[in-house]
Amino acid sequence: MTTKTRAKTNGTSLLRTGEVAARIQAGRAGLVPSALKVVDLVTQEPSWVLTSSVSEVADRAGTSESTVIRACQGLGFKGFHDLKLALASDLATQEREHDDLERAEGIGPRTPRRDVPQLVLRNSAAVLQDVIRTLDLDAYEGALEALTAARRIIVIGNGTSSAPAQDCAYRLTTLGLLVHAPSDTFGQHLTARALEDKDAVLAISHTGATKETLVAVEAARSGGARVVAVTSHLRSPLATHAHHVLVAGGPELGFRQEAMTSRLAHLAVLDTLFVGIALSRPKRSREFLDVMADVTAEHSL
Structure with a gap:
């Protein structure tokens, strides 16, 4: 020195x-x-x-x-x-x-x-x-295009990413998209195997190295489906398999593990996708959001 x-x-x-x-x-x-x-x-x-x-x-x-x-x-x-x-x-x-x-x-x-x-x-x-x-805006635009144009979308998330995946699938459904988020790994793999080039996968993984998620993503991609990844790490197995990689994560802070803080970041990115898709097809999105409001009212006391 x-x-x-x-x-x-x-x-x-x-x-x-x-x-x-x-x-x-x-x-x-x-x-x-x-x-x-x-x-x-x-x-x-x-x-x-x-x-x-x-x-x-x-x-x-x-x-x-x-x-x-x-x-x-x-x-x-x-x-x-x-x-x-x-x-x-x-x-x-x-x-x-x-x-x-x-x-x-x-x-x-x-x-x-x-x-x-x-x-x-x-x-x-x-x-x-x-x-x-850390969000690549070119990748974000590509992800919007792939998801908006998809005939059907499979949302995959395991472990701490399971809940965000389920929430995302539900919210995209309210926009009139055909979306499914299988909760078990066999269901994810089987559904992914049936996807084709007009379909898309939205995979959520903090590490980008969850085996079960990667198996489904590889199966979907082999059928021609577009893959959008939401992950905390730019260089990971999931990133190498995705067409569009959206990177966002959080640090480890005391009792809050890295995966916990990263989940907040992932939810925020998923929210931007929801809004972006809604704005890409405003008329149809508004129609289905109105339907969602009616259904909610029917189930309210």
């Missing part, structure tokens, strides 16, 4: 939220070990990275300048300068929110129960704000 590099080192706080943190969360699974050293340095000492050159970061991470640049590109940035611009904005925002984030992440047995709702919901808001930072 050079003298200049040592002089810049300080005890700055970790990078917790913002575009850079969101991209690292989504893309780190696909990075090689040398690139991971770079992104870990960005996470652990963001203020130092912001004031350092690419050669200093390479020296500190124990890797090469080209690896630093490739690590930045692996996260979706054009290069090191592009990452630093986003990092500067993130740190300015984090500084304003520092005290609240520290308190929220420090939830524990001694936290006053009356403080829990405010702290948890503040973290939830931060997770949702990060969704737009």
